[in-house]
Amino acid sequence: MNLDQSLRTEIQKALTALFNQTVDHVQLQPTNQEFEGSHTLVCFPLAKISKKGPEETARLIGEYLVTHTGFVSRFNVVKGFLNLVIADRVWMEVFHSIYANKNFGNLPANDQEIMIEYSSPNTNKPLHLGHLRNNFLGYAVAEIYKALGYTVHKVQIINDRGIHICKSMAAWKLFGKGETPHSSGIKGDHLVGKYYVEFDKNLKAQVKDLIQQGVSEADAEKQAPIMQLAIDMLRKWEAKDPETVHLWKTMNGWVYEGFGSTYKRMGVDFDKLYYESETYLLGKNEVLRGLDNGAFFKKDDGSVWVDLTSDGLDQKVLLRSDGTSVYMTQDIGTAILRFRDFPKISRQVYTVGNEQEYHFKVLFLILAKLGYAWAKECYHLSYGMVDLPTGKMKSREGTVVDADDLMQEMVDEAEKQSRELGKIEEATDQQIKELSEMIGLGALKFFLLKVDPKKRMLFDPNESIQLQGHTGPFIQYTHARIRAIIRKAETMGISPDEGYWKNVNSLEPAEREVIFLISNYIHKLNEAARDYSPAVIANFAFDLAKGYNQFYQSIPIFNEADQDKLKFRIAFSSVVADVIKRAMAVLGIQVPERM
């Protein structure tokens, strides 16, 4: 049963009976801890239709609900707030409906399809902390929609072509001496990244020399021989020069292999990959089509532009004067291709940092100008940058936090702390490894997901490896604790079949509180989906774990003499474990049986 819905219905009935009117929206909110009750009706707005003061209105509604419905056992009125105490028998019904629903937390398919893009790295350097936030966020949003019954397509666009990869290629050609991941023992993406750094180092030196020779700063970068080589490679690549294409394929291959293992460890996946090299030509054609039908215009030097001044934006280049495409060009092609591939999708979500807000504003306007009605279904899930205590991450200053390194550190730390706490003395090496992986990544994911995505966040390494308090491991620990209880119950032969615990008619406050939390799960999923905010679920899981721990500490389960109550508490505990597991799974976090 849906208590919230039922209450709203009853309240409307009360309004009709008492005042002969209804309202569009009844303001029902959780009751503050300091007052008795679980649901609070805000009665200030109702004073208008009752033609009485808020307190009097609240009292009348409260009395009606107690006498005319089976839900409310008593009530109190504080100012214009009507605090309702739901009967324990009703809470038991709420619990029962959750217990009996094997698919609680997963809604049936709703026949809607959406696409979620995330990750989408460049292929010239390894993934870093910013990508971790992006990936965990995109993955979690996708899982949230799946839980709500949507068919979800997880995709990414791989920026595999362009000047950035040519820079790595140029440096490798000059200094690489045939080095490969195999020969060097370096992970592919890191190896390619090494040459990207090498490129930058050499470019800087060459630019410095040129400036000393009297070349202007702006020209120096273009004239530097190593930059010339990279630009030449980009040109050759577009002309399909076999040698260049071969090198490009080889080095991208190294990167994909490296990314593959990183994604695997992160626990994220994709249903379909798009490659910029395969979409930019479509984008180019679309731009030319837009030029023909007057959506865009050409400047004297041959470059193609879109004028968005009537939309409050600027003019934006779509094709360079030499006819080559820019970032925007391929994004146009990619978007069109995706809607061709998946004509049923009703929304496309781009998980991309907020530094690109302008870009997406422009992109969506361009798609609309090209006549695509679905342009309005495109949404930029814009998230804030991850800052370090030392300030911004800057690849050029070497302050980026590498994704592979960070995950390893978290796992090592988890293992260290497990050992210190003496948790894993009887475990095998394999079990220790798996558990540390689960805890380390759980800590990392929770840390990055608990903050509202829109907000910029601070990544303090010391705080992120905390395993106590508002953390993933705290929740994982609660799950493990409950599982221990379930195991004990099983060895004692206690099985919570319905007949027994349905006789339970009174609840402890902690039990009531936890049932209330659980009953809000679907609501929280909807809220998280609406706001594209896994933080809602992260905080839900934390609150639930916290609530259960309060129950756990105040009530020794196996000391209970009443067998019906004992069985109820086993069932109750197993439901909590299950909901924690599901909520965490939606966040991409696994929970252990023991820890």
Added chain:
RNA sequence: GGUCCGAUAGCUCAACUGGAUAGAGCAUCAGCCUUCUAAGCUGACGGUUCGGGGUUCGAGUCCCUGUCGGAUCACCA
């Protein structure tokens, strides 16, 4: 300079979209393991919600204004 976003406890974050005396975690201090896992629980301390106006029964939340951060406005991606 234009546009957009942000500012809440010493620190990191919440606050159900306008509701009650603004809540958690960390840190600090004081308690709780002979009892189901102490990675836990209980309590204490901690606030002019950046400043100033306004809207209304009611504002951290909406409007105006100022201050301070950040992003963006490339023939980069």
